[in-house]
Amino acid sequence: MEFAKRVGKDAVCVNFSYRPCNVFREADDGTRHYIDGRIKSSNDLKKMEEPPDLKVQLDRLERYLEVAEGTGVGVVANFTSIFDSTLLSIGFQDFMYMLYDNMKLVEHIMDIILEVQVRAMEAVCEKYKDDIAWVLYNDDIATGSGLMINRDMFKGLVISRMKKLLAPAKKAGKIVTTHTDGDLKEVISLLLLLGVRGIHPVEPTYNDIYALKKKWYGKIAFFGNIDVVLLTTGTKEEIKVEVKKHLDGLKEGGGYIIGSSTSIFKGIPPKNYLAMVNAAIEHGKYIKEG
Known part of the structure; x- marks a missing residue:
């Protein structure tokens, strides 16, 4: 927390992450990089790792809140979400094929991840709603050319599930923000359906932040x-x-x-x-x- 204050951070994140079946490879410099997902058929569902221990996650959040008290630095509960976690569990190319060849499996994986994260969201928002600064969820849904999948398909697959994930935060009166890379032109109107109030990081390569603020002023904030x-x-x-x-x-x-x-x-x-x-x-x- 002292580091956060010294380098000018207004808030720090505590992560509630569940991204199963990711395959990583270690580079020569020792860094690990995602290369693929493990789920290629329903037979691979048994490869899904157990979710993190929720008590351990909540204890970590509580420690952050205790240390942050009186510092002026907020604590943000940061959740991985359902779209990119499902994509990463399958692998990018296979996920795109599976949307057409085996949508039921995609939805099943998404619902497994959703159940885990809803449980975490409920626990955080029930016990710590007055302590956390806001709720952030991470879900890369766009690239430099816009939404990763067809808009109508995205709405049918994701929106109702995301409303379920965010419902505890909305009930608790918490501001909800999100992270996604990419071109945001198609994205923002979808986020407003979910009641999202802020978006990060608005990559300058793909977005004119001045035009976005002018268009969406008063509806969503930009980070x-x-x-x-x-x-x-x-x-x-x-x-x-x-x-x-x-x-x-x-x-x-x-x-x-x-x-x-x-x-x-x-x-x-x-x-x-x-x-x-x-x-x-x-x-x-x-x-x-x-």
Whole structure:
């Protein structure tokens, strides 16, 4: 928590993750990378790992809340979701084929994952609704060309299930936000059906965040959009200029939370990350007139 305060984070996440049957390979540098899923037929369902121990997850959340008390740093309950967890359990190409060849199996896997995550969501929102800052769910549903699957198919497959997942959070009065990469033009209207109030990280390669805010102002907030390429290779002055541009164009009226366009990874120099934070502190203040 002390680290979060020192580097300018307003909140930290505690993860409630269930992504079964992922296959990883270790690279030469020691990092692990997803390469495929294990479920290719109904016979492979027995390969699904047991869900994480919910008590262990809740104990971890409680420890974070205890440490965060009085610091001004919020604690966010962060859940993996159902679409990309199902996709990853099967593998990208096989998932796309299975949508047409064996939709029942796709739905069955999705429902297994949904049951686990609903149980976690209910437990968090019943016991800690007054303590957590908000609810975040991770579900990469888009690429640079838009939704991964046909919009009507997505609505039929995902929306009702997602409403079930998010129902405990909505009942508890918690703000719900989401993470998805990709082009958001087709995505935002679907998120509004779910009552989602914020989206991360609004990748600048695929999205004009200024146009998105103008179109969706008052309906959904935007997180991120500071290009990680700039954070990796840019100078501190270039980063400061970009942060100021974002804040000048997006801060008025609310609906923007500054941050990076994807995860802060090892290749980003700490001085550049801090340049973003310091520029946000310098230029992010509102001036009250009158």
